[in-house]
Amino acid sequence: MATDVVFDAALPWQRARSVALRPEPFGALVYHFGNRKLSFLKSKQLVSVVQTLADHPSALAAIEAGGVPEAQRPAYVKALADLARSQMIEPRESA
Amino acid sequence: MPETPQTDAPVLETPAAEEALVEESLVEEVSIDGMCGVY
Amino acid sequence: MTAVLPERPVGGRLIDQFEYGLDAPICLTWELTYACNLACVHCLSSSGRRDPRELSTAEAEHVIDELQRMQVFYVNVGGGEPTVRPDFWHLLDYAIGHDVGVKFSTNGVKLDKTRAAQLARTDYVDVQISLDGATAEVNDRVRGEGSFATATRALANLAEAGMKDFKVSVVVTRENAGQLDEFKALTDSYGAQLRITRLRPSGRGADVWDQLHPTQAQQRDLYQWLLANGEHVLTGDSFFHLSAFGEALPGLNLCGAGRVVCLIDPVGDVYACPFAIHENFLAGNVRDEGGFQRVWQSSELFADLRSPQTGGACTKCAHFDACRGGCMAAKFFTGLPLDGPDPECVQGYGETALAARDASLTAPRSHLDHSHTGPVRGQPTLLGMPAIPPAKICDESPLAGLDLR
Numbered sequence: 001m002a003t004d005v006v007f008d009a010a011l012p013w014q015r016a017r018s019v020a021l022r023p024e025p026f027g028a029l030v031y032h033f034g035n036r037k038l039s040f041l042k043s044k045q046l047v048s049v050v051q052t053l054a055d056h057p058s059a060l061a062a063i064e065a066g067g068v069p070e071a072q073r074p075a076y077v078k079a080l081a082d083l084a085r086s087q088m089i090e091p092r093e094s095a
Numbered sequence: 096m097p098e099t100p101q102t103d104a105p106v107l108e109t110p111a112a113e114e115a116l117v118e119e120s121l122v123e124e125v126s127i128d129g130m131c132g133v134y
Numbered sequence: 135m136t137a138v139l140p141e142r143p144v145g146g147r148l149i150d151q152f153e154y155g156l157d158a159p160i161c162l163t164w165e166l167t168y169a170c171n172l173a174c175v176h177c178l179s180s181s182g183r184r185d186p187r188e189l190s191t192a193e194a195e196h197v198i199d200e201l202q203r204m205q206v207f208y209v210n211v212g213g214g215e216p217t218v219r220p221d222f223w224h225l226l227d228y229a230i231g232h233d234v235g236v237k238f239s240t241n242g243v244k245l246d247k248t249r250a251a252q253l254a255r256t257d258y259v260d261v262q263i264s265l266d267g268a269t270a271e272v273n274d275r276v277r278g279e280g281s282f283a284t285a286t287r288a289l290a291n292l293a294e295a296g297m298k299d300f301k302v303s304v305v306v307t308r309e310n311a312g313q314l315d316e317f318k319a320l321t322d323s324y325g326a327q328l329r330i331t332r333l334r335p336s337g338r339g340a341d342v343w344d345q346l347h348p349t350q351a352q353q354r355d356l357y358q359w360l361l362a363n364g365e366h367v368l369t370g371d372s373f374f375h376l377s378a379f380g381e382a383l384p385g386l387n388l389c390g391a392g393r394v395v396c397l398i399d400p401v402g403d404v405y406a407c408p409f410a411i412h413e414n415f416l417a418g419n420v421r422d423e424g425g426f427q428r429v430w431q432s433s434e435l436f437a438d439l440r441s442p443q444t445g446g447a448c449t450k451c452a453h454f455d456a457c458r459g460g461c462m463a464a465k466f467f468t469g470l471p472l473d474g475p476d477p478e479c480v481q482g483y484g485e486t487a488l489a490a491r492d493a494s495l496t497a498p499r500s501h502l503d504h505s506h507t508g509p510v511r512g513q514p515t516l517l518g519m520p521a522i523p524p525a526k527i528c529d530e531s532p533l534a535g536l537d538l539r
Contacts, residue, residue, distance in 0.1 A: 131385075
């Protein structure tokens with residue numbers, strides 16, 4: 001299962017299908033209708049990365065394209081790993 | 096996982112706060128049942 | 135013009151953000167009807183008789199449309215007894231079909247095998263059965279003769295139908311506080327999840343609060359029990375005032391009223407919280423221009439609640455960060471000031487405050503009371519009223535139990 005594997009940012013990812021994402025002044029709220037988990041995304045930039053994941057060949061590419069400064073990229077990878085663990089994002093089948 | 100209040104994260108009020116977010120997690124998980132005011 | 139809202143901090147803790155409010159509630163309680171087949175002594179909404187001004191089916195659908203637009207994740211439907219509304223099942227499907235998850239709270243009266251099977255095959259719906267005693271003896275004193283049987287029959291039907299994740303919701307009282315292990319065993323036996331919540335002095339709860347609210351000793355035991363057993367037990371964060379005993383309990387530890395949650399009542403009135411059905415906490419009505427969204431985003435009451443709250447005397451207490459001054463509704467309906475201690479403050483400040491109340495003033499009462507006015511079949515016996523046996527199903531109507539679909 002994805003949750004048992006170390007998050008691989010070099011792979012393509014996407015927002016999970018049972019997940020609703022609602023922008024808020026501080027970032028966004030993300031709710032998974034299946035496992036009923038609720039997550040709070042604390043930056044607008046992270047919200048944008050999550051929303052554009054499916055458009056990029058890898059999570060790393062989405063982070064770069066989102067304009068995240070290099071010094072902050074590890075934190076964004078960690079954030080995506082947290083989201084993968086709670087199944088808010090899922091691996092994408094490459095076309 | 097149930098979420099306990101973070102006491103180590105500072106409340107940030109300056110415009111440079113976005114950079115300081117590196118120090119703390121960008122994602123916080125909450126229980127949907129953990130809201131008072133729903134029965 | 136509404137006041138300029140204070141600047142919200144960037145980043146930081148989630149609860150700091152929540153205190154400033156959200157563009158939409160995360161979840162909200164929606165009482166569909168004040169009608170109820172029961173007459174529980176502590177009913178927070180003083181339910182029993184239907185209000186003639188209840189929202190119509192079409193009006194309820196419009197509310198759901200709004201919740202969808204606002205991306206409310208789920209709605210917690212209750213009442214009264216929501217399933218006595220003839221359009222309940224239609225509204226349930228309508229909500230789910232419009233991206234709004236539903237959890238509904240019920241005494242189980244309508245959950246026969248057919249409905250249980252229907253629920254088991256429906257996605258995005260949760261069911262919560264109310265029960266206030268692990269035995270009929272303890273439960274029926276508060277909820278009425280036969281109510282334990284009704285609830286457990288519903289639980290059995292749900293289990294048999296393969297329903298997942300249904301819940302038993304218990305209001306902790308002086309009379310059942312010693313049954314926590316038995317409640318856990320009971321819910322485990324049905325494959326259900328236990329939820330325990332706090333009794334507030336709201337609705338009819340105000341009349342029995344002195345008699346039924348847990349003692350300080352019971353609160354301490356409850357806190358220890360939650361620390362030891364609470365991992366799979368839900369609380370709706372309703373015991374965050376107990377965090378002042380020491381280690382914080384899981385949850386936001388924050389009063390959600392007007393910030394992350396609110397109530398829509400059967401006539402469309404929007405209150406800050408289901409435990410605060412009182413004019414002082416009335417923010418507007420969904421029938422007003424702008425509907426629910428305008429009330430949530432722009433009402434004066436909610437703007438007030440989303441500005442920094444003064445903890446008053448409580449801010450000097452070492453435990454304030456954990457308990458945040460406790461429950462607004464509990465303070466209000468016991469006649470205590472909102473910027474002072476919770477009546478059940480675990481440090482004892484609440485008892486001091488209660489004793490200091492002006493004896494000549496009566497505590498606030500809700501302007502609404504939909505309680506049954508005459509004797510009710512299967513009524514509770516806590517207050518010494520005689521037990522009248524519950525109705526046999528055919529007593530209600532010659533067509534009772536007949537499904538013509």
